[in-house]
Amino acid sequence: MNNYDIVILGGGPGGYVAAIRAAQLGKRVALVEKDKLGGTCLHRGCIPSKTLLRSAELFDTMKRSESFGIRAADVEVDFRGVLSRKDAIVKQLETGVQFLMKKNRIDVYEGTGTIVECAERAGYNGILEVRGAMKEDGGDDPGRDAIERIGYTDLIVATGSRPRRIPGLPAHERIMTSDDALAMTELPASILIVGGGVIGVEWASMLSDFGVQVAIVEAADRLVPTEDADISRELGRLFAKRRVKSLTGAKLLAAGIADGGVTVQIERGGKTEMLSAERMLVSVGRAANVEGFGLERTGAVVERGFIAVDASMRTADPHVYAIGDVVGGLQLAHVASHEGVVAVERICGLDAHAPDAASVPKCIYGRPEIASVGLTEQAAIDGGYETKVGKFSFKAIGKALVFGESDGFVKVVADRGTGAILGVHMIGPHVTDLIGEAALAQVVQATSMDVGRMIHPHPTLSEIIGESMLSADSLALGM
Incomplete structure (x- = not known):
């Protein structure tokens, strides 16, 4: 049996980054992954969905090309070509992760890992059993099922999450999760999206740009309800311009398969409505993978469906840590990597702690893009702050007009007395590339005046950050 200083269960962006850092610190490391290195983010989440979003955005731009003085006749979507590009990008990045494992001399076990023993013994504190298909003699045949046991001093659980399902919905290929949607080989004519959070609005944007008729059913009173209310209102307005139907404050009562499509009944404003589409996408959050790998054999505790950890990511078992989606909180790839x-x-033995949620940038990659960091205006008020707010429109930014994308704004929430930046909220072109400056400003505890007085190059989209910061102090120059 091979013994390791650290064994990591799960090869997503949390797991493989942890493995690399452990190797850098001189530890003997093993990584166990039952599927593919890169995890959900690389294969069924961040990368494939953003690749599809880029193709959809380009298609929409080409349809509007005459506004740029370019005539492009007969523009159409080759969806199989779109999928081929997505697969090629995913494969390239997967190969990169595999290279990093070899470069850092990390042993990768391809198979399903299960904790079979958790007791202090000579040289290790627990045993993980890895069950997978062994290829004999390096050939292509799967060969026999192999079981290998590996010992660990410390274990990091990075088993990720899966799409939540709504109890009672019929099992049918037309009722999809985001995983199922990524496996589509043809675009539907119409789709109902249940859930207006991050995943739901990204898919709504993408499919709408591809020419699919889209309706969103959201239980909350607005889309992306965890974002600032002004951002939600602007997204609703811009979606309406694109004929994306947003049914907020709606409760799903029933769903069924009929006439080659999906029919649902919802309750909204005290009235019931019937909706139908060719397909349905269920995007109501993600459930942590806490079952099926022997966690109960450790001292770790599961609370409300997630593994409980302290600020060092350690569970109630002193030799078991957990990171990423499986611990809840902000279920984001970059958070998992940091954890x-x-x-x-x-x-x-180094001094490290989990990220402060208020300093973590959040991004939504639809059209328009949305990005935020820190407190919403309402959360700041509820927290007892006396606030001042700055807001600046992309319509006054030259580079946005050059791009042909001038909808949206940047909103700054700051403390009225000290000028400390409490939150920054963006909706508009390429804001996911701009939010890093706002996040850094919060980390270094900059004030709105500090960032507003910083020279931003012209013409760039980044000018809007400076102007919005100055706006919080009634000093904006571009309005």
Whole structure:
């Protein structure tokens, strides 16, 4: 049996980053992955969905090309070509992760890992059993099922999450999760999206740009309800311009398969409505993968469906850590990666702690893009702050007009007394590339005046950050 200092269960962006950091710190490391290196983010989430979004955005731009003085006749979507591009990008990135594992001399076990023993013994504190298909003699045949046991001093659980399903919905290929949607080989004529959060609005934007008729059913009173209310209102307005139907404050009562499509009944404003479409996409959040790998054999505790951890990502078992979606909180790839580094560094005796949620940038990659960091205006008020707000429109930014994308704005929420930046909220072109400056400003505890007085190059989209910061102090120059 091979013994390791650190064994990591799960090869997503949290797991493989943790493995690399552990190797850098001189630890003997094993990574166990039952599917493919890169995890959900690379294969069924971030990368494939953003690749499809880019193709959809380009298609929409080409349809509007005459506004740029370019005539492009007979523009059409080759969806199989779109999928081929997506697959090629995913494969390239997967190969990159595989290279990093070899470069850092990390042992990768391809198979399903299960904790079979958790007891302090000579040289290790627990045993993981890895069950997978062994290829004999390096050939292409799967060969026999193989079981290998590996010992660990410390274990990091990075098993990720899966799409939540709504109880009672019929099992049918026309009722999809985001995983199922990524497996579509043809675009539907119409789709009902249940859930107006991050995943729901990204798919709504993408499919709408591809020419699909889209309706969103959201239980909350607005789309992206965790974002600032002004952002939600602007997204609703811009979606309406694109004929994306947003049914907020709606409760799903029933769904069924009929006439080659999906029919649902919803309750909204005290009235019931019937809706139908060719397909339905269910995007109501993600459930942590806490079952099926022997977690119960450790001292770790599951609370409200997630593994409970402290600020060092350690569970109630002193030799078991957990990171990423499986611990809840902000289920974001970049958070998982940071948590993986924290867990490893604490195992190695370094001073590290989980990220402060208020300093983590959040991004939504539809059209328009949405990005935010820190407190919403309402959360700041509820937190007892006396606030001042700055807001600046992309319509006054030259580079946005050059791009032909001038909808949206940047909103700054700051403390009235100190000028401390409490939150920054963006909706508009390429804001997911702009939010990093706002996040850094919060980390270094900059004031709105500090960032407003910083020279931003012209013409760039980044000018809007400076102007919105100055606006919070009634000093904006571009309005």
